[in-house]
Amino acid sequence: MPQTLSGQQVVEDNSPNLVWITVHGIRFKVHKDYVKVATYIIDRWHREVEPLKNGQCWGYSYRPARQGGGRWSDHSGGFSLDLNSNGAGSMLWGASSLKATDAQLVAAGKIKTDINKMVGKDLVGWGGPKAHRGKNFPGDYGNPGSFDPMHYFIKAADASAACRLIESKLGGGIPSTPAPVTQAAAAAGKLSSIANLKFGATHADIKLMQEALKARGFDPGGVDGGYGEKTKAAVAAYQRSLGFSGADADGLIGNGSARKLGLIA
Ligand SMILES: [Zn+2]
Numbered sequence: 001m002p003q004t005l006s007g008q009q010v011v012e013d014n015s016p017n018l019v020w021i022t023v024h025g026i027r028f029k030v031h032k033d034y035v036k037v038a039t040y041i042i043d044r045w046h047r048e049v050e051p052l053k054n055g056q057c058w059g060y061s062y063r064p065a066r067q068g069g070g071r072w073s074d075h076s077g078g079f080s081l082d083l084n085s086n087g088a089g090s091m092l093w094g095a096s097s098l099k100a101t102d103a104q105l106v107a108a109g110k111i112k113t114d115i116n117k118m119v120g121k122d123l124v125g126w127g128g129p130k131a132h133r134g135k136n137f138p139g140d141y142g143n144p145g146s147f148d149p150m151h152y153f154i155k156a157a158d159a160s161a162a163c164r165l166i167e168s169k170l171g172g173g174i175p176s177t178p179a180p181v182t183q184a185a186a187a188a189g190k191l192s193s194i195a196n197l198k199f200g201a202t203h204a205d206i207k208l209m210q211e212a213l214k215a216r217g218f219d220p221g222g223v224d225g226g227y228g229e230k231t232k233a234a235v236a237a238y239q240r241s242l243g244f245s246g247a248d249a250d251g252l253i254g255n256g257s258a259r260k261l262g263l264i265a
Contacts, residue, residue, distance in 0.1 A: 005065050006125075007157035008077035013062045013260050018078055019180040026052045027215060029183075030059040031078030033160035036167045036174050038081055041111055041124075041152050043175045045083045048107045055214040056085040062260060063241045079154040079163070085217055087150070100128075100149055102135060108149055109138040118169040123162045127151030183262060191263045197253045202226045205263075209253065212261040213238055 002010045011017055011031065019032045023042040030038045038059060046052045059082075061075035074080040088100040088108075100108070105128055112126040127148030128139030141147050156162035167174070191197075196205035206227045210220040213231070218238045221230025236251035242260060258264045 002070070002072050002076075003157075004072045004074045004077040005067065006074050006077070006079075006153060006155055006159070008074065008079060008154070008159050010062075010072045010076045011060070011078050013060075013262065014183070016182065018060055019182055021180045022178045023175075024052050026054060026057050028057060028059040028081065029078075029215065030081075031159070032180065033163050034059075034079045034154070035180050036170065037115075037124075037154070037163045039177055040115075040170055040174045041081060042083065044111045045108065048111070049104050050084055050088040053084045053087050055219060056087060056217070057081070057083050058085075058215055058217045061216055061241070064243060074153045077159060079159040081152045082150045082217065083152070084150055098129075098132065098147055098149070102133065105129070105132065105137050105139075105149060112152065113138050115166055115170075119166055121165070123154060123156055123166060125153045125155045127153075191258070194253070194255065194258050194264055197227065197258065197263075199227050199232055199252055206231070209258075209261065209263060210234075212263055216241075216261070 004010060017032050018029055019035065021028050021030060021035055021039060023039050024046045028038060028042065059080065060078040061073060063073050063076060065071045065073045088104045109126055109128050112124045115124045116122050125140045126138065127141050127150065129137050129147045130139050130142045131137065139149065154162050191205050191208055193205065196203040197209055202225050204225055207223050207225040210223040210231060213220045213234045214223065216238060218234040220234040232251035235253055235257065236249050239249035239257055242257065
């Protein structure tokens with residue numbers, strides 16, 4: 001089984017270890033052992049950095065690492081979060097275009113340092129800068145071309161053990177949220193038929209597909225049940241993120257991508 005950048009196990013999209021959590025009305029798919037720590041981080045971001053934006057947040061994502069090297073994104077292990085991909089902490093690949101204010105970067109970095117201080121170990125990483133605009137921040141990313149301040153990750157290879165340790169220190173600091181929902185429960189009775197996912201068509205099943213795309217950070221241009229050009233482009237981008245190319249990334253959904261999206265078993 002391949003490993004993530006942090007040395008964690010890549011989790012298959014249909015794994016029973018993945019669950020859906022809802023924090024401040026936004027859904028995230030994460031490893032079941034990350035539920036409490038993720039909830040803590042998400043809640044603090046929402047209150048202290050910027051309110052969560054629907055369609056711009058996600059956790060688990062099954063894809064190779066952008067850095068290459070045959071490794072997989074930390075999101076593939078289920079112990080990473082992206083918060084407000086087009087907001088304050090958006091990943092814009094360049095210091096000059098980084099939208100976050102200094103205050104937001106400080107608040108975002110503090111979530112990480114607070115947890116690590118509590119635990120007495122460097123277990124949580126943050127994709128923010130180490131230095132920016134002549135100021136220092138507690139980020140794990142030093143390259144101005146790759147600041148990713150929306151990104152939080154567990155650094156340890158044994159991320160489950162790291163989360164258990166963090167949880168033991170957080171105690172009552174974790175807000176109560178709706179109980180996590182297993183993927184099987186989330187998917188039960190969802191799609192009536194994959195045949196309804198036809199380019200150019202309108203159908204309730206297409207809404208489900210659009211929601212699934214949004215949850216993974218691929219903007220279908222609204223959740224309206226219409227399989228138009230924007231939705232097709234989002235499907236194609238999703239397919240490319242899975243490593244497909246050519247006719248396999250044409251934006252027309254097949255069994256493979258529908259399964260990866262959790263729409264069919
Ligand atoms: Zn990320």
